[in-house]
Ligand SMILES: Cc1ncc(C[n+]2csc(CCOP(=O)(O)OP(=O)(O)O)c2C)c(N)n1
């Protein structure tokens with residue numbers, strides 16, 4: 001427990017708890033916790049007002065390693081717990097930490113509703129496309145054909161795309177980043193934090209033990225630049241080692257295509273400019289799949305609207321300002337009464 | 342009707358009776374619940390004690406005239422204390438053949454049937470499954486029948502008000518109410534006042550309804566002459582002085598939660614997912630936002646209980662309500678609240694049957710689920726309400742225990758209690774015992790599982806408190822640091838501590854008393870929950886007959902009161918009437934190794950007094 005008064009300016013270290021970290025050596029979760037500590041230090045988030053709520057899984061161990069308030073709850077239900085926390089005390093800064101199984105199998109329903117309600121919190125989904133904690137079964141994000149203890153011949157059910165799911169649920173903020181991107185990840189966390197409403201961030205996380213390298217085709221040095229599209233609001237959708245590849249709407253179709261700038265008369269002007277408030281564009285970007293397309297990273301969609309907790313509070317405050325001081329005695333005496341003497 | 346003394350009044354001659362049971366029944370669209378509500382109000386104002394029970398059809402909009410579309414409202418009132426809605430109606434008002442079909446079996450022999458012949462058409466008779474019109478043959482010979490074309494009489498009575506035929510026929514229920522008012526000598530004015538207020542913007546409707554009441558009443562006066570009908574009077578009961586209202590279990594429960602949050606000085610957070618018969622708590626509290634109540638209609642019961650736990654974690658009084666199937670879904674999360682030791686009130690408005698069962702029917706078959714129904718050793722406190730008004734006290738007590746002991750409390754009510762109403766001497770909210778919660782704020786030597794030496798309750802440090810940042814979760818934690826621990830001895834100690842904490846609540850609840858009768862004796866009837874009324878009345882009757890029988894009613898189901906074992910040891914026989922197959926019974930037997938016996942009923946209907954009286958007689962007189 002941190003009992004001393006916090007120093008003037010908090011550093012990333014001040015957000016790390018004294019608990020021994022129990023993830024496997026080399027697990028991508030280490031990098032995410034580091035990025036989070038860095039983010040909170042940049043934001044100078046007051047530790048006493050910061051709450052991490054998690055479900056169950058390797059990812060969900062996260063709150064133990066943060067020197068803030070933390071609640072490690074039950075499998076799949078972190079979003080619901082967090083909704084209660086936020087409704088009870090809107091001044092708290094609430095982060096939900098959850099794995100792909102936690103978020104999209106057992107907790108898929110709650111994820112849908114926390115997003116559509118637009119509860120003002122940050123939801124960080126650690127996607128390793130596997131059930132880590134239970135020793136490597138395939139998950140709802142595992143690709144077709146994934147071999148695991150429960151699918152020795154390969155999985156036969158189609159995976160869900162988390163960012164696409166989030167958009168479908170009506171999320172007003174959808175972003176992606178990568179565990180190892182120590183510059184990009186804190187930037188995305190900061191954007192998620194700034195956004196008022198439910199901010200959904202999918203982090204591609206490597207499980208070194210049960211699913212090592214699932215993302216290496218677009219995260220490894222050497223291939224990353226040609227296989228990642230890092231989107232930025234107002235900037236053209238350009239990528240590649242030579243910055244010569246772009247994304248544009250295929251003429252005469254409702255789909256995207258990759259073009260090479262400088263070839264066949266294509267110029268930068270033909271490439272789409274990222275507009276993070278455009279939901280249709282976001283829907284197309286999150287669906288881009290390798291190898292035909294690069295994987296879109298960054299803030300894909302951000303279009304704030306009224307938060308649920310804000311609206312709920314408003315109704316309460318309105319009722320209170322109208323009704324004067326609430327009086328239980330008056331309430332119980334409303335309607336027909338009679339006196340016995 | 343029990344009394345016999347004929348008293349001479351001016352006109353007509355009225356027979357004085359001690360208590361009466363009337364059941365109004367008709368189609369869902371006939372305004373039965375409103376009729377019953379009006380009769381209740383008027384009867385309360387007349388100074389009678391009373392109890393009511395509405396019986397709604399399970400279907401939302403059942404086809405008109407069908408047996409499954411019948412809605413009923415029963416009231417039992419009298420000049421003595423009234424504990425139940427009554428075993429068998431003395432009067433059955435049947436506004437259509439289906440209502441007669443469904444309810445006739447309950448009517449006592451010689452009872453009075455008021456039937457609307459206007460609704461006994463061939464079509465309606467067929468829909469209700471009658472081959473012949475029962476009003477035309479001798480199938481009702483055991484009863485007294487007033488068969489009258491209520492529809493026609495109503496249309497006639499309201500014809501000057503210029504209503505459409507459909508609107509005019511809607512006044513039928515008021516016509517019958519007028520007739521029943523005459524039969525039992527009730528004052529019409531409260532209903533007139535209510536009608537005038539309700540239809541302020543449409544005075545013609547108010548006037549038509551008033552005309553219908555008057556016409557029904559006038560019909561009674563003439564009926565007395567022509568049909569030799571009898572009119573009755575029921576004197577006021579002896580009731581403690583004070584200000585009264587009628588209250589349903591749902592209202593008392595909702596207001597009790599507000600009182601509980603005020604007495605603990607916490608904001609109330611209520612989350613639920615719609616389920617019959619618990620939804621009404623959500624509806625009631627959602628209209629009380631001025632009290633600062635946050636209500637949350639979650640996506641399912643799991644989300645509801647989890648959000649309530651989250652709210653408690655953040656420093657509110659987290660409450661959730663459901664019925665059996667929903668409570669089953671909440672189970673894992675309740676285990677979390679037990680493990681992290683956060684206050685939580687879980688209300689179970691019990692209903693009948695496993696799975697969907699019979700949602701609109703009552704039962705008390707979730708006692709085992711409440712006491713034992715979780716994985717691992719996971720004790721919590723369980724308390725049960727005995728009557729609609731008692732829900733108020735029990736809700737306050739649940740809030741007290743939950744916050745003082747940092748534990749989930751399961752509050753058991755049932756479908757009968759929820760919808761039934763009774764007169765209630767309105768308590769003074771300012772006089773409710775205050776049990777303010779104080780959050781932990783001292784960082785010195787703090788960890789989240791620091792315990793109070795007497796209650797064993799852990800420190801409640803809420804997010805937002807500087808210097809107390811900590812992590813909690815469902816993984817076992819060290820007794821001495823609160824950090825994750827898999828130490829064997831530590832788990833033993835934490836399990837023992839969680840148990841001792843709940844067991845210790847027994848020292849903080851009232852000793853078990855004898856509700857009626859003596860400490861020790863031949864037989865004790867031991868009950869809990871809504872069987873209070875019928876058991877109590879049965880024991881009254883049995884004692885008046887000279888039987889050595891006592892009534893013990895248990896409010897605190899877990900932990901049980903500390904003196905209960907020795908108290909029960911003083912009786913030769915113990916009989917436990919329950920609307921289940923013997924759940925309190927097995928708890929008592931396993932806790933105390935008592936040779937108790939069960940009296941069980943699971944028909945979806947409350948116990949009749951006579952059933953209990955007969956069961957006791959057959960045991961004592963054999
Ligand atoms: C009710 C319940 N069912 C099953 C489990 C077992 N369980 C724990 S974590 C987990 C899956 C975790 O996968 P994911 O959410 O992807 O997290 P990861 O471990 O990969 O970070 C499962 C099935 C549980 N704890 N609770």
Ligand code: SF4
Nearest residue numbers: 024027058132207208
């Ligand atoms: S199993 Fe995978 S996800 Fe879990 S800690 Fe180990 S490497 Fe990380």
Ligand SMILES: [Mg+2]
Nearest residue numbers: 099100130131
């Ligand atoms: Mg996973």
